[in-house]
Amino acid sequence: VVNEVVTKRLGHMPILKGDFHLLPMKVQRFVAEKAELMRPRGIYICDGTQHEADEIIDKLVERGMLSPLKAYENNFICRTDPKDVARVESKTWMVTPNKHQTVTHTAEGVEPIMGHWMPPESFGTELDSRFPGCMAGRIMYVVPFSMGPIGGPLSKIGIQLTDSNYVVLCMRIMTRVSPAVWDALGDQDYVRCIHSVGLPRPVRVKVVNHWPCNPERVIIAHRPAEREIWSFGSGYGGNSLLGKKCFALRIASNIARDEGWMAEHMLIMGVTNPEGHERFIVAAFPSACGKTNLAMLEPTVPGWKVRCVGDDIAWMKFGEDGQLYAINPENGFFGVAPGTSHKTNPMAMESFQKNSIFTNVAETVDGEYFWEGLEKEIKDPTVEMINWLGEKWRIGDPGKAAHPNSRFTAPASQCPIIHPDWESPHGVPIDAIIFGGRRPDGVPLVFETFSWLHGIFTGACLKSETTAAAEFTGKSIMHDPMAMRPFMGYNFGQYLQHWIDLSKTPEGHAPRKVPKIYHVNWFRLNKEGKFLWPGYGDNIRVIDWIIRRLDGDDSHALKTPIGYVPTQGSINMEGLPPVNWDELVSVPKEYWQEDAKEVRKFLESQVGIDLPAEIRHELDEQEKRIGAM
Ligand SMILES: O=C(O)CSc1cccnc1C(=O)O
Numbered sequence: 001v002v003n004e005v006v007t008k009r010l011g012h013m014p015i016l017k018g019d020f021h022l023l024p025m026k027v028q029r030f031v032a033e034k035a036e037l038m039r040p041r042g043i044y045i046c047d048g049t050q051h052e053a054d055e056i057i058d059k060l061v062e063r064g065m066l067s068p069l070k071a072y073e074n075n076f077i078c079r080t081d082p083k084d085v086a087r088v089e090s091k092t093w094m095v096t097p098n099k100h101q102t103v104t105h106t107a108e109g110v111e112p113i114m115g116h117w118m119p120p121e122s123f124g125t126e127l128d129s130r131f132p133g134c135m136a137g138r139i140m141y142v143v144p145f146s147m148g149p150i151g152g153p154l155s156k157i158g159i160q161l162t163d164s165n166y167v168v169l170c171m172r173i174m175t176r177v178s179p180a181v182w183d184a185l186g187d188q189d190y191v192r193c194i195h196s197v198g199l200p201r202p203v204r205v206k207v208v209n210h211w212p213c214n215p216e217r218v219i220i221a222h223r224p225a226e227r228e229i230w231s232f233g234s235g236y237g238g239n240s241l242l243g244k245k246c247f248a249l250r251i252a253s254n255i256a257r258d259e260g261w262m263a264e265h266m267l268i269m270g271v272t273n274p275e276g277h278e279r280f281i282v283a284a285f286p287s288a289c290g291k292t293n294l295a296m297l298e299p300t301v302p303g304w305k306v307r308c309v310g311d312d313i314a315w316m317k318f319g320e321d322g323q324l325y326a327i328n329p330e331n332g333f334f335g336v337a338p339g340t341s342h343k344t345n346p347m348a349m350e351s352f353q354k355n356s357i358f359t360n361v362a363e364t365v366d367g368e369y370f371w372e373g374l375e376k377e378i379k380d381p382t383v384e385m386i387n388w389l390g391e392k393w394r395i396g397d398p399g400k401a402a403h404p405n406s407r408f409t410a411p412a413s414q415c416p417i418i419h420p421d422w423e424s425p426h427g428v429p430i431d432a433i434i435f436g437g438r439r440p441d442g443v444p445l446v447f448e449t450f451s452w453l454h455g456i457f458t459g460a461c462l463k464s465e466t467t468a469a470a471e472f473t474g475k476s477i478m479h480d481p482m483a484m485r486p487f488m489g490y491n492f493g494q495y496l497q498h499w500i501d502l503s504k505t506p507e508g509h510a511p512r513k514v515p516k517i518y519h520v521n522w523f524r525l526n527k528e529g530k531f532l533w534p535g536y537g538d539n540i541r542v543i544d545w546i547i548r549r550l551d552g553d554d555s556h557a558l559k560t561p562i563g564y565v566p567t568q569g570s571i572n573m574e575g576l577p578p579v580n581w582d583e584l585v586s587v588p589k590e591y592w593q594e595d596a597k598e599v600r601k602f603l604e605s606q607v608g609i610d611l612p613a614e615i616r617h618e619l620d621e622q623e624k625r626i627g628a629m
């Protein structure tokens, strides 16, 4: 179908690949309009095939942006401009007509830590000063992708326009890119993702590592009501792979609120006990707090089996039967490389032995990847390397081999313990939700909350020691409510209300089985500053206790003011070096009295009048229980 407006807009823009006029008309209009705005030298409609990826890879290798890691099959490495290495929260915005659609009514003079609001008129100005002509001399790739299996009832479709072929390669690993998306689209809406590295040709600045970007002019703006994302100036991770944080969390949480489901920053895992009974659990930990490690856990206790459904994002919806179901909307893993090893996550290691892309890690002269944590696994510890800055480096030299936020991008299908149902369109049944974070002091190894509302309150008070994924540095305990702080798509108080509302069974439906909510803390330190708990594969012992609780075993729990903690002997410690049980599970009165004051101050100053009454009630009741200790 040819439409005059589209034809006029496209003008003589060459279509370098694909048949533009076979695209659905609404997509033709979207592509033509953006092409007229950003004026690329041509349009390339992606088909997501291996052949297409190989062609793009060859071009990037020739240009020097990507190089093959010759020790593996089809693995590649790239180094970014050192100024473009992580999500940039300070330049990530939600654009809504009314400020409080995005941010809560914080106390006078208190900056919201959730949601970063930009008024629509300012967004217009920012857009006009960046996007017109920004793709000059570059190709505009049209990437049709599905978050979730194509055509699934919980899946959603996006179209990303980008001038970065690195982004095209990564989107193909992280999402489902296929012409089948055009057919699945039908009359449903889709999320419009517009991305540019922000460096039109002819380029007048020095491009570092063949990595075009425009760090000083970065903006990542979301228009949730319009289901639109605009990203400029960064080629990296969550700033540019718009299917992940921007779509699957910030925009999707808005769609989920409107449609009655949940878009959460959670891993999804299947756990089978020695009796062969499998349960599925989701867990929300802040960035770089071990979600991937838990999702791919290798149990140290015989008879247990863990299989991975997802490691970062869960979309969940109550089914007709009242059961909560979850899908992993992603198609790959974009995991933190440093700290990943055969000791900490052998299954992750096995997931990226081929067909994967490594960003800002080190490369040995033998063509292997290297990062902090692999010292004991490298064949030759004296081997010469190129570090993430492109400098000659050896183990023991000053500086780091890999950037702390360096990443592997690997197909989920390559994970040896990927669950057989990981692509089930309807998802897997969820029986427990676990919140957790890095809490060096005062927080027990695990506790079960008293109710759905108490669980939401506990999630809203989630805190964790900061890590490398965001731009914060240094060790401090930061609030990260529901592990969604950087990804909150709308007013946090309304988000809590949405969780509360979802537990209510709609008229004439099967009663909703709300999952039990737990909190875990693998990171408690003893008085000498040493970890009290071995963690990693031994965390199955905590999951075992949780599953016995789900199976109705209520004998091994001690009621405390913050929830039920395991009684001594109720966690299988066989084979473990002695553990100081009291230090590990104690709920110290003075610590929690302080904490009660701090979370009240946090909720009152950060959520204010938007805090649902039910959660305020949980806050009051918990403070009373602690006070009565
Ligand atoms: O986008 C980045 O710079 C890394 S952040 C990231 C990547 C994958 C999964 N989770 C995160 C996160 O920050 O939570």
Ligand SMILES: [Mn+2]
Pocket: 265, 287, 288, 312
């Ligand atoms: Mn994450």
